[in-house]
Amino acid sequence: MRFDELVLVRLIPVPGRAELTRDEELRLQDAHLAHLHDLWQRGVLIAAGPVDEADSDVVGISVMTCPIEQARMLSAADPGAQAGRFTAELTVWRVPADMLVGGAGIPPRSVAEVLGTA
Template structure:
């Protein structure tokens, strides 16, 4: 009996939360995992693009919608900030110091991810002057710059930061 109650409850909850205003926005779907009778069950939660856009705008994010010509779907675009981590001017640390800074750098990036400030980070696969990137999911350039410059590698001068506003479709993952 319990296995039927949760889906019915979720259907009624989603139905009661529907926005009655007419809009061409199609819902975005998130999947959450709940435990029902000691079994994990994936549940889709729908949030309209209109509601998500309102929420992001209230938090200070820049957004805009566009209609995909092929699918006629409404796509919500959000402004992110991409930080290029470039080779710094102070690279004379000994191996022990460089390793310590690298560990602190990785801990900083992990913290940014855990706090929801960064969505993805990673190094480049060559030995060029641009060493890696971090994409910050924050509302302002000032905030992204502050977070990027708090990196121990940047503070030590081993890396320098160059940040640019960057637009991407909200909720789209890498393939």
């Protein structure tokens, strides 16, 4: 059996990170979403989204199709990681080849798109 190697990226909030104003938070979230959208356009991101668990130590999860070292560099380039908001934990995930089927979904580039106000 043939397997696809994907990279599962878990975003972990940095303990003691500085509080942001609402405007700073929105600007940083927009930059983060734009980064993810660009990765999707480049074909290295197949899924990404927030974790909706109040007790979770993870704030987001994404799945990349590139080698783990490239995924590590791309995750480190995320504006949220560069601003010290979260770090990325990466794991290689092997799934049966062609098991994942992509849909027509397009990741949002901004908070306004998420809220439907763009």
